[in-house]
Amino acid sequence: MKETRDVLCVVGARPNYMKIAPIHASLTASSRFRPRLVHTGQHYDPEMNDAFFADLGLPRPDVNLEVGSASHAVQTAEVMKRFEPVLMAAHRPVVLVVGDVNSTIACALVAAKLGVPVIHVEAGLRSYDRTMPEEINRVLTDQISDLLFTTERQAAGNLAREGVDGSKVHFVGNVMIDSLRRNLERAVPAAQTIAACGHTIPERFALATLHRPSNVDDPMVLERLLDCLARIGERLPVVFPLHPRTRARVEAAELSHRLQWPVLPLGPVGYLPILGLMSKAALVLTDSGGIQEETTALGVPCLTLRDNTERPITIDQGTNTLVGRDPARILAAAFEVLDNGGKAGKIPEYWDGHASDRIVAIMESVL
Numbered sequence: 001m002k003e004t005r006d007v008l009c010v011v012g013a014r015p016n017y018m019k020i021a022p023i024h025a026s027l028t029a030s031s032r033f034r035p036r037l038v039h040t041g042q043h044y045d046p047e048m049n050d051a052f053f054a055d056l057g058l059p060r061p062d063v064n065l066e067v068g069s070a071s072h073a074v075q076t077a078e079v080m081k082r083f084e085p086v087l088m089a090a091h092r093p094v095v096l097v098v099g100d101v102n103s104t105i106a107c108a109l110v111a112a113k114l115g116v117p118v119i120h121v122e123a124g125l126r127s128y129d130r131t132m133p134e135e136i137n138r139v140l141t142d143q144i145s146d147l148l149f150t151t152e153r154q155a156a157g158n159l160a161r162e163g164v165d166g167s168k169v170h171f172v173g174n175v176m177i178d179s180l181r182r183n184l185e186r187a188v189p190a191a192q193t194i195a196a197c198g199h200t201i202p203e204r205f206a207l208a209t210l211h212r213p214s215n216v217d218d219p220m221v222l223e224r225l226l227d228c229l230a231r232i233g234e235r236l237p238v239v240f241p242l243h244p245r246t247r248a249r250v251e252a253a254e255l256s257h258r259l260q261w262p263v264l265p266l267g268p269v270g271y272l273p274i275l276g277l278m279s280k281a282a283l284v285l286t287d288s289g290g291i292q293e294e295t296t297a298l299g300v301p302c303l304t305l306r307d308n309t310e311r312p313i314t315i316d317q318g319t320n321t322l323v324g325r326d327p328a329r330i331l332a333a334a335f336e337v338l339d340n341g342g343k344a345g346k347i348p349e350y351w352d353g354h355a356s357d358r359i360v361a362i363m364e365s366v367l
Contacts, residue, residue: 006090012042012103019098021056022178022356040103041066051270079106100134112144123148124155127310152313172358173350181353187276207281211243219253226258233262301342319345
């Protein structure tokens with residue numbers, strides 16, 4: 001009988017929760033591993049955290065490092081300082097990190113320096129834009145990982161070009177889609193979410209999300225994007241859940257008057273409500289990486305308001321179109337979707353709801 005190993009599953013920001021939830025469930029079902037959930041506190045809003053954990057069926061974290069907000073350097077260093085004693089106290093540990101946030105690289109670095117195996121889920125994604133902090137985190141985490149699990153086959157080529165040993169790389173599919181498929185029937189109806197925020201319920205709507213610094217930190221860029229939402233709203237209302245960062249930037253730029261009909265601002269929403277909104281939207285406009293994938297899985301047309309994406313499969317095979325931040329291009333693409341239905345797309349290989357099971361099966365055979 002093989003001895004059980006502690007798997008320290010690291011979450012730091014809300015997109016991590018959807019990725020960890022199915023992995024944690026599959027690890028719990030294994031006799032070989034004992035999952036321990038480590039929350040770094042990178043995203044620390046209690047109401048939002050509790051909502052996402054409840055929606056996804058995640059247990060309360062075994063450890064909360066409570067690092068809070070800070071500059072990239074300070075936050076990464078603080079996670080490292082607080083994670084090291086947790087890792088040293090674990091039994092035959094393995095560290096499993098997901099995605100590309102500061103917590104991902106920080107915990108991977110601590111583990112690698114202590115000789116503890118590092119597993120990176122969602123490895124090999126590249127935007128090839130080194131001005132994005134997430135891109136730095138992705139590249140460095142992949143270089144020090146012992147097992148790299150990819151969501152699409154193209155990621156293996158990215159890793160090979162960077163000298164990563166191919167024997168460490170395993171194509172397993174997308175754990176974000178595991179969460180989506182497990183929870184779609186439980187999604188909060190879109191009408192319920194919209195009505196709860198005091199808005200008239202539209203029969204047909206677009207959905208928008210914005211949070212990246214390149215889109216919300218510059219008041220001129222932000223104003224142009226809000227103008228686009230209003231123009232699209234002339235054709236159908238735009239439901240706009242506001243990330244706390246985005247709301248703060250809107251208020252600082254004195255643009256709150258732009259958040260009125262036909263734009264329907266909502267407060268931050270949990271996973272099940274946003275899933276319900278996405279599944280019923282006629283069109284989604286976003287700068288989120290995960291939403292590009294989720295809309296492809298749902299077959300919903302998506303316009304990504306960025307100049308690049310680390311998820312090209314959502315463009316090549318899915319329903320996503322990269323439109324940048326130019327208002328004319330955004331509006332032309334949006335009206336094309338509204339007039340003609342947008343890209344049909346297809347579900348990529350292994351986006352079938354079983355990626356987490358494949359991950360744990362490989363862990364059992366390799367570790």
